Amino acid sequence: MPPRVRTHNPDRIRNALVAQAWSLRGAVGSLDPADLARPTRLDGWTVGDLVVHLALQLEALPRVLAEPAPEGAAAELTLSRWAVSTASVAERLDADTRAAVAGCPDPVVRLDSAVNALQDAVSAPLPDRAVRIRLGTMTALDFAVTRLVEMVVHADDLAAATGADVPLDRHALATVVRLLADALAAEAPGGSVELRVPPFAVVQCVAGPRHTRGTPPNVVETDPLTWIRLAAGRLTWADAVADAALTASGERSDLSGLLPVLG
Template identity: 50%
Template sequence: MSPAKKRPRAYDPAKTRAAVLAQFGAVREAVRGLTPEQLALPTRLGDWTVRDLVAHIGMALAAVSRLVDEAEPRRQDAAPTDWPAAIAADAPAIAETARCLAGQHADVDAHLADVERRFTAALDAHPGTRLLATSAGALPLADYVVTRTVELVVHTDDLNAAVPGLDVPYDRQALAAATRLLADALAAKAPGGSTEVRIPPYAVVQCVEGPRHTRGTPPNVVETDPLTWIRLATGRLTWTDAVAQARVSASGERADLGKLLPLMA
């Protein structure tokens, strides 16, 4: 018997908006002090420099103001959990746009300030139910803003990895939303109830086909921390390395998630 279809997780639009702006603000504050030499540093994202990465972080918010200016789809045909897989197909175009924007905006802080202004104006002008034609399909504005937490948290981590000593903080609400969305995306990719994935303190999901436990400790358990989970889900860390480094614990014959990860890259 197939598992019952789960109700999509609900997010508070006001809290999500605040989380996105807080994380973006933390990036802006950090980037404001970067030197030209630091902006030219390489990143772990192929041939991207830090300047390219910063431009891409701006794109995370700019996408919202761009999409609300396009024609509204007639009906919703996607869920936030569809977004991680869909974004991978757009990677080449995304990279080219980031490099182009990096070349166009010498003053990165001024560019990010303008992006933030247009983002807040878009949210003020449209209800959360307004549909957007995203790469994953038609999504409500409020749901699409949740995906922005993933973009911002992931790329904040990329930024911290690229610039020694930078240490941009993670907004708790942004980290929570990003963790939960990616955990739910795993459950949607591998539906079932035989394996429990725990990412304290933010998320617990069940996934993978097989015998479903009904009480007590499940036979297959995976547990890790939020940043390790996000790195696994986005291909910044491999399952094998995470297990070898004891950054994830996995017990049970169905607790190996290596073939299901990453969810996006």
Template identity: 50%
Template sequence: MPPAKKRARSYDPARTRTAVLAQLAHVHQAVRGLTPEQLALPTRLGEWTVRDLVAHIGMAVTAVHRALDRPAPPRQDVTVVQWPFATAANAPAIADFTRNVAADHPDLDAYLADVDSSLRALLDQHPGGRLLETNAGALPLDDYLVTRAVELAVHTDDLNAAVPGLEVPHDRQALAAATRLLADALAVKAPGGSTEVRVPPYAVVQCVEGPRHTRGTPPNVVETDPLTWLRLATGRVSWQDAVAGAKVAASGERADIGGLLPLMA
């Protein structure tokens, strides 16, 4: 008998909306205190400065606005777990758009304040089931907001890495959603049950073809913390460096998942 098909993970729409708004507010609060010198600092994202990164964070949120401005597609044709695999193809266009946004909004405090207020208004106006045409395909608004939580969580970490001493907090629910979506994406990329990937306290998935584990301690286990997982999944840190730095514990002959990473860029 073939194994039962795994049920797709669901996300609480109210918690996701609250998480996106909370994480955006954390970023906005931090940006208010950045000096011109700090905004000019380099980031780990190629040629982007901190100013470019902040502009991109706002741009990632207003992707909701742009999608709602377009007619709703006739039907959903992708699931949210497929979104991470669609990001790389759009990287050049995103980079150009980011530079334009940074140039057009010299007052980043005012820009993020407008992004926040306009997003709240849109979320009040539109039901979660409203379909959006996204870079990955047609998704409901509630599902697309999960991807915005990923963007915000990942780029908050980028911001903290770029500015010494900056400690923008991660909203717990935003970090949880980002961790779970990227863990599920790994299971989609490498389906199977021979390796268990644990990212406590938010996610556990099984992946990689091979003998399926049924009970007791799995023979192949990978375990890491949520921020390290986000960095691995998005290419901020390599598998080799994470293992060498004791940020990842991997045991078993099928526990080396470095060849499957990153999942998105």
């Protein structure tokens, strides 16, 4: 049985976008020039580079909403497919970021402008139509959800690099946890393993015997941030197990071969 497709409340997504964008802006605004020069866990990127990348990701939503709807195009790109396809554009995104950095004298100002543009773009309801992005066409609402993924994942990158407090909007965090869990379940459909990320997500995945009642024989459980780090490739399965950041019981419970979910 394929995993169910979740629905998203457009107003809650809009509110989460604005809240998380301003949380990032506040954290970045507290950094000094020495902080911007710090390395990050993203290969070859400084904090300043990461801030510019974040600005690019936020600017993408106002840009695609301002473009005409793709003529006759259906929204064939699901959120799960988007998540597992990001690896295919990783090199292009890296190149785009480096080019933007070269032309950006002040990353903080660039992010500030991007946050304001995003807020303006979602001040009205999101249009009920498809938008075209590099990976294909998806609904405007789903593309807005992908911006939450970018902000939550990179908020954690920013905190790891600088020690800054970057609060995560609860709805943004819940949405990203569920999206990444659903994407894993879509890539490895089945019912032999139950992935639990309390309090936000429970999915079944991996082909094999399906349990029908009681405690399933194969269970993986972890917290939201550990799951996001695993799914985004910021943390290895072995390190998470060694640090007791997750529990995995049952002979089929090793999900390391399915990670990361994002590129």
